Amino acid sequence: MLELRVVRESSRLVLEANASPPTRAHTSLTSIALVFLCTLTGAAAQILMKQGADHTTAAGLAGLLTNLPLFLGYCIYGVNTILVVLALRQGHLSVLYPIIALSYVWVTMLSPKYFPGDHLNGFKIAGVFFIVAGVSMIGIGSRQ
Amino acid sequence: MTTPLSSILLVFAASVIGSVGMVALKAGANRLPPGLLGILFSWRVATGVALFLLSSVFYVLGIRHGSLTVLFPMVSLSYVWGVLLARLLFHEPLNRSKIMGLLLLLTGVVFIGLGNRP
Numbered sequence: 001m002l003e004l005r006v007v008r009e010s011s012r013l014v015l016e017a018n019a020s021p022p023t024r025a026h027t028s029l030t031s032i033a034l035v036f037l038c039t040l041t042g043a044a045a046q047i048l049m050k051q052g053a054d055h056t057t058a059a060g061l062a063g064l065l066t067n068l069p070l071f072l073g074y075c076i077y078g079v080n081t082i083l084v085v086l087a088l089r090q091g092h093l094s095v096l097y098p099i100i101a102l103s104y105v106w107v108t109m110l111s112p113k114y115f116p117g118d119h120l121n122g123f124k125i126a127g128v129f130f131i132v133a134g135v136s137m138i139g140i141g142s143r144q
Numbered sequence: 145m146t147t148p149l150s151s152i153l154l155v156f157a158a159s160v161i162g163s164v165g166m167v168a169l170k171a172g173a174n175r176l177p178p179g180l181l182g183i184l185f186s187w188r189v190a191t192g193v194a195l196f197l198l199s200s201v202f203y204v205l206g207i208r209h210g211s212l213t214v215l216f217p218m219v220s221l222s223y224v225w226g227v228l229l230a231r232l233l234f235h236e237p238l239n240r241s242k243i244m245g246l247l248l249l250l251t252g253v254v255f256i257g258l259g260n261r262p
Contacts, residue, residue, distance in 0.1 A: 081169070081192075081193060082183055085173045085176070085183050086183075087173075088170045088174075089174070093167065093170040093226060093229075093234060094226065094227040094230035094231065094237075094242060097223055098223045098226075098227065098245065100223075101220060101223060108256055108259075120259075123255050123256070123258040124256050124259030124260070126255045126259075127256035127257075129252070130249070130251045130255060131248070131252030131253065132252075134245045134248030134249030134250075134251070134252060135245065135249060137241050137242075137244050137245030137248055138246065139245075140245075141239050141240070141241025141245060142237075142242070
């Protein structure tokens with residue numbers, strides 16, 4: 001009787017093991033949200049780095065380290081890398097990686113506010129729409 | 145402004161190196177123990193970060209000469225390599241929506257490059 005139960009238990013375990021997918025089946029919404037957040041902070045980092053690069057005083061490594069906006073930009077990149085790795089634990093690379101292209105969207109829309117020489121134009125607005133459409137399409141593709 | 149072939153090749157290489165860096169991060173993420181500290185000690189993650197830095201060196205060398213309208217959108221080819229490598233190495237599904245999405249994304253980056261012309 002006990003033996004029978006053990007056999008049944010173990011066969012149930014085998015069934016469960018077979019039922020669970022061999023790899024992580026799809027990309028969790030938490031992962032998508034994390035990478036989305038990274039595109040926002042990444043855009044902030046790029047704007048900081050551009051501001052820093054426009055006002056470099058010292059040359060070489062010393063110039064990089066004493067330049068606060070540039071330094072902050074690199075720090076944000078470091079944090080973003082950690083967040084992306086955490087997101088990749090529960091998600092497909094082929095879904096999460098293209099989401100990073102959204103940082104082009106934020107930079108294009110934000111930089112006219114921070115850099116007087118930068119202006120939005122028809123090409124840039126069309127580009128923003130195409131990127132958003134592309135990233136959405138990949139998201140839809142991942143749910144099929 | 146004409147863009148020299150050497151610049152195109154350098155930026156092309158930057159896109160490939162960047163996508164391999166992302167693959168290294170994914171390989172590291174797949175093997176990570178629970179908790180945050182593991183990230184700092186994963187050689188795969190470290191390789192990914194090193195490849196990102198190398199990729200940016202290639203990019204900066206590439207854009208010293210030539211037109212950014214051509215070179216800037218080329219970096220986004222890394223998404224194409226990334227999706228193809230994910231299919232090849234991690235057996236992630238590649239369907240029509242993903243391919244269409246990538247094409248739209250590349251079109252978008254080309255447009256932003258065109259909009260950035262002085």
